[in-house]
Amino acid sequence: MNEIGGDPVPKISYRSDLVVASPIRRIAALLAEARRRKDIISFGGGAPSLEPPKELVEEAIKILKDHDVTRPFAYGATKGILELRETICADLKKYGGIDYNPDQVIVTEGATEGIYVALSAVLDKGDEVILMDPTYLGYSEPIKLLGGKIVRLPVYIGEDFQPSLDLLNEKISDKTKAIMILSPDNPTGRVIREDIAKGIVDLACDHDFWIIADDTYKHIIYEGKHVWISALENAYERTITVCTFSKSASLPGLRLGYVYGPEEAIECMERIKQYLTLCPNTFSQMVVKKFLEGELKERYIKEVVVPTYMERRNVMGKALEENLPDATINWPAGAFYFFVDISNYLKQLGMDDEEFANKLLEKKSVVVIPGKYFGENGRNHVRLTFVSETNERIVKGVELIAEFIRENVK
C-alpha cells in the first residue's frame, strides 16, 4: 500500500514506472503557464503554427450542415472509414508511386498511435529495436512499455547524421526485430540518403527484421527528396510506414494519422487498436479526406507550408551562424528543427545541455530543448524549432542566446 498525501491507494503498476513523462510535453506545459506572466520566445515544441487550409474549415462546416448529421458522430470501422483509406491509397500512388490497397492501411490517432500499434504488431518481450541516436524521443517509451529492448545506433553531425551501415551491421543481433527510420528526422533534420536506405533494406532482408519508417515530415523537405522506403527493392514486405496529417495539414488537434504495410501486419494492428481506441474520430476523417482530394494538399504544401517554414529556417540558420560562430550548425534538409552542437560554448560555461536550457529560459525567456532528451549521443547539442515564431522573433531569440552565453562565460 502506497501512502499518498496521507491517503492510502492500492499499488500502481511497475509498468507505469517504465515510462517517463515526455520532457517536451512537460516544457510545453510549463511554458503555457510562464507565458501568462511574461513574453517567452519558444524554440521548443514542434507544433505547427500555421492555420489549416481554409477549405478544410469550410468542409467541416459543410459536413455539420449536411442533412445526415448522424454520420460524423457515429462509430466507424476500426481501420478507419473506407473512403479515407481509398483516398490515402490514391495519395500514396500520386506522391510515392507505390501501390497499396485499403486493407493495407489503418487510420490512427496521429502518428503516436501509429507508432504504438506498429510496434505492438511486431514486438515481443526481449526483442530488440534499433533506434538512431539521437532521434525522436517518442520511440523509446512505447518500446519499453511493450517489453522491447532499445539498441542505439549513434549518428554524428559531422556525417550529416546519416547512419553508418558498418556500425548498423555491428548492432544487429539475432534478437533484432525492427529498425525505426524517421526521415526527415526530428531532431536532426536529416533526410536519409537513398543508398544508405537501400543498405538498411539489404541488412533487414539478410537478418529478417522489420523496418518501421516514420514519414511524419515527408512533405516538409527543403533540400533533396523524400525516400519512400517501401518502394525500394525487397522492402515492401518488411516495411511498415507511419504517417500523420498533423504536420502537413497543420491540424494536430484532429489527431489523425495512418499506417500502411503488409496486410498481415495491418490486420494485427486492427485487432490491437480495437482495445486501445476502438476506431478513429469519424468527423475528423471526413474533414481530412478533403485534404487529399484535388489539388488542395499540393497547393497548401507548395504555397504555404514549405515556403513559410523554409524562410524561417533560412532566417534561423543565418542568425545562428552569425551569433554562435563556435557552434557546429548543420542545416536541416527537412522537418522543423536545427540540432546544434554547442559543446564549445558548454565547456566555457561549465554547463551541460540541460542546465543550459534551464538557465536560458530563466534568464532570457528563450526555450530550447536539451539534446540529451533525444539520446546519449545528443548531449552537448540543443534543438531549436523554427516552426512557431516569426522571423523577427527568431532573430531576437538567437541574439538572446548569444547574449546569455556572453554573460555567463566563466
Add this chain to the structure above:
Amino acid sequence: MNEIGGDPVPKISYRSDLVVASPIRRIAALLAEARRRKDIISFGGGAPSLEPPKELVEEAIKILKDHDVTRPFAYGATKGILELRETICADLKKYGGIDYNPDQVIVTEGATEGIYVALSAVLDKGDEVILMDPTYLGYSEPIKLLGGKIVRLPVYIGEDFQPSLDLLNEKISDKTKAIMILSPDNPTGRVIREDIAKGIVDLACDHDFWIIADDTYKHIIYEGKHVWISALENAYERTITVCTFSKSASLPGLRLGYVYGPEEAIECMERIKQYLTLCPNTFSQMVVKKFLEGELKERYIKEVVVPTYMERRNVMGKALEENLPDATINWPAGAFYFFVDISNYLKQLGMDDEEFANKLLEKKSVVVIPGKYFGENGRNHVRLTFVSETNERIVKGVELIAEFIRENVK
C-alpha cells in the same frame, strides 16, 4: 519467416495472437455488407441511433466560424483541455455529489482508451482482474495484452445478475489487483445494488485491490438509480471510474470519454497516454464541453434519450414475453440490452447460442449476439439491443425469431 500469399514478411508478434478480433465488430462489418443486399433487422451492436443534441452541432459550427480557428486544430494537454476537465468535475458534483479536481481527471478516446489506460496504470504481469461472467467483452483482451490474468465471477439471471459477495470472496487471491464493475451492465442490463457495491468495497479494502468502475451507461437507467462507487465509504482512494460521452450524448464518432480517480493513478495514465495517443481531439473536446453546460445534458437525457430507449425497451420486453414464452427474460434496469436465457429453445433446436445466431441471420435476416461472447456463463443466452431499431421493427424482429424457432424445432 511467415509465408503470406507467397510473400515473406518478418514475424508478427506473439502479443497480437493474444487478442481476438471483437466478434461484435466483426458482425457489424458483415452487417454493413449484407445490408446492401437485403433488409436486416439488427439487435446487434449497441451504437446509439439518436441524433446528438442540435445545440452541439450548432456549437461545432460556431467554433469553426470563430476568428481563432487555430485553437480547435491545435494540440492540447495530454489529460485534456483544462476547461473540459473543470466542466467534468462540476458535472460529477452535480449528478454524483462527488468532489474531484481537474488533476484527478484524464480525457480519453472513448471509454475504450479509458479502460486501457486504467488497466495499464494498475496491472503488472500475472496480476489478477476479477470480471463478472457475463460482462462486456472489451475487458478481457486488454487485460491479456497487459499480461494480466482474468478471474471470472459468475452471475446468474435468477439472481438478477447481481454478484454474490460470498462467491467473490472465494475468487480473491493475493494476486487480485482489481475488479471491474460495469453498472448498468452490458449485456445484462443489471444496475448494481448499493448494498452489494458496499460489500465489494469492503472486500477491496480488506484485500487492498482496485475497483475499476465503468460508468458508460450511468445516465441510461430505467429502474432504480445509479450507484456512484467512489462516493461509497472508503472507496474514493481505490476507485478508478471510466466514463464516455458516446452513449449519453449520442456522439460515439467524436471518440471522447474520461477517467477520474486518485491523482497518483491519473498521473500514471497521463504518462502512458502520451505514448498511446498523445492527447485527445481538441475540437471534439470544445464541442462536448457544451454538453455539460447549463441544462442541455439534463434536458437531452430526460426528454430524448431515456424516454426513447425506455419505450423501445418496453416494446421489446413485451414482444419477447409474448413470442418466446419458454425463454427466461430479465428486464434490464439500464443500458441498451435484453440478455435472454433461451436454453429451453436451444435444447429443442439442438443448437448452441452461436449457431442459433448464425442461422437466425441466414434464414430470417435478424441479428442477435451469442451470449457466450460475454463469458462462459453467458452460454445459452442471446443479447438483443433495442437501441437501433424502431418499435415496429423491434416487434417484427422478435416475431421472426419465434418463427425461426417454430420452423427449426426438431
